Amino acid sequence: TRVLVLNGPNLGRLGSREPEVYGAATLDDLAALCRDTGRRLDLSVDVRQTDDEAELIRWVHEAADERLPIVLNPAAFTHYSYGLRDALAQRTAPLVEVHISNPAAREEFRHTSVVAGVATGTIAGFGMMSYVLALQAVAELLAESPR
Ligand code: DQA
Numbered sequence: 001t002r003v004l005v006l007n008g009p010n011l012g013r014l015g016s017r018e019p020e021v022y023g024a025a026t027l028d029d030l031a032a033l034c035r036d037t038g039r040r041l042d043l044s045v046d047v048r049q050t051d052d053e054a055e056l057i058r059w060v061h062e063a064a065d066e067r068l069p070i071v072l073n074p075a076a077f078t079h080y081s082y083g084l085r086d087a088l089a090q091r092t093a094p095l096v097e098v099h100i101s102n103p104a105a106r107e108e109f110r111h112t113s114v115v116a117g118v119a120t121g122t123i124a125g126f127g128m129m130s131y132v133l134a135l136q137a138v139a140e141l142l143a144e145s146p147r
Contacts, residue, residue, distance in 0.1 A: 001042075003138055004063050005034050005131065007049035008056055008075035014100075022100050023127050030128055034071075037132050041139040053081060060087040069094040069142065071134040078103070078113045089118045094141045096134040099124035 007027070010017060015026035025033075031047040038045030050056050056077065063070050064087070072095060077084050088095060095118070102125030103110035116122050121137065123130045 001069070001142055002044045002046060002066075003038065003069045003071060003135065004059065005031075005045055005047040005071045005135075006056060006059055007047070007073045008077045009051040009053075011073060011075050012049045012051065025128055030131065033128055034131050034135065037135045041135055043135060043139060043142075045135065053077060053083060057083055057087045060084070060091065063093070064091040067091075067093045069096075069138045071096045071098055071131060071138060072115070072119075073098045073100070073131075074113075074115050078115050079109055080114065082114055085114045085118055088115060094120045094138050096120060096137050097122040097124075098130045098134045100127055100130055101125065 012027050014022055014030060015024060027049055034045045034047050048059060060070070070091065070093070074081065074084060074097065097113065097115050097119040103113070104124070113122070120141065123133045123137070126133060
């Protein structure tokens, strides 16, 4: 099964961006980790990143049309993008919201996720491992109710 791993704004700068919060691994490292995890779980993982809200919403429409599961780190869009939320509400396949950091332990504005209410579930605070756990969750969900 194909799975989209979608990453929002500023995540292309992983490795140099606030390493004390997000760690030293780059987006390329993250993509390799996700693909390796996918191979182990028999998932074909397509990792993408954009700083552009419109592009991210188009990818979500693609996933909705093709009924593809999504692992999504919406980054800052998490906290305010109703457009992204409404796009995500159209899909039927599993959606796992992921965060590298634990937003609940950070600034007040990060405590709200407008995405969480339309997600199957959320995994946050485990660094890059959040993505591994999210892909495991997708694999489990697909095993429970294959499409
Ligand atoms: C993040 C947390 C968000 O609050 C932040 O805007 C990000 C990254 C995370 O993965 O920890 O860009 O989604």
